[in-house]
Amino acid sequence: MRAKRLVISLSVIVLIVGSGFFAFWAMGTSWFWGFQISDYEKQDQISPPKPGVIVFTGSSSIRFWHTLSENMKPLDAINRGFGGSHLSQVNEYAPRIELPYRPKAVVLYAGENDMSWPWHKSADMVLADFQQFVNIVHTAIPKTPIYYVSIKPDPARWSNWPALAKANRMIEAYCHTEDHVRFVDVSAAMLDAQGKPRRELFGSDGLHMNAQGYALWTSIIKPVLLNDSNGLAVR
Secondary structure, three states: OHHHHHHHHHHHHHHHHHHHHHHHHHHOOOOOOHHHHHHHHHHHHHOOOOOOOEEEEEOHHHHOOOOHHHHOOOOOEEEEEOOOOOHHHHHHHHHHHOHHHOOOEEEEEOOOHHHOOOOOOOHHHHHHHHHHHHHHHHHHOOOOOEEEEOOOOOHHHHHHHHHHHHHHHHHHHHHOOOOOEEEEOOOHHHEOOOOOEOHHHEOOOOOOEOHHHHHHHHHHHHHHHHHOOOOOOOO
């Protein structure tokens, strides 16, 4: 009986601590991802990026793209992804790791974490956060091209794909109404002939991509940046 009570008590503690952890993570307060943001700022002091770079930002799918700058050559691109961030957190940190570079363009991947366990934000909320992102960037640097990379279908979150796909459709429709905002669809190419996620594109967790996945993203995103009608020229 005592052992059972101990197990129950420990389970309650884990749930309380875990819930608090996730709540603070989702809040987007400046301290939570501050260590990663500060690291980027320290890097910039040592080796400042050229003004007018293309900034890739967003969640871990960007952060773990370790070969991004090399993959995007001859375009000059930098990686400013952080943690498992939400769109609201990308908005919060934009003045520190996006706007200071006066970027030639911004490429964003975010929204997947927002709608997945344990948060489950709605597609409407994700769209609203993306609209805020566009407003933040275009207020500070008008006419800067913004590229939203579609939320990817992955094995680990496949059960939530209908909601994620809905967010993609809503954001794509919004992009068509805005100047200098473009939706880049990587989702279709990540599905197999049966309409399921291509497992070979992912690591063992079924969530984060492997080198093959990033090679696919490069093959889709890079030509858009090189050929875009907004005139992203190779310097």
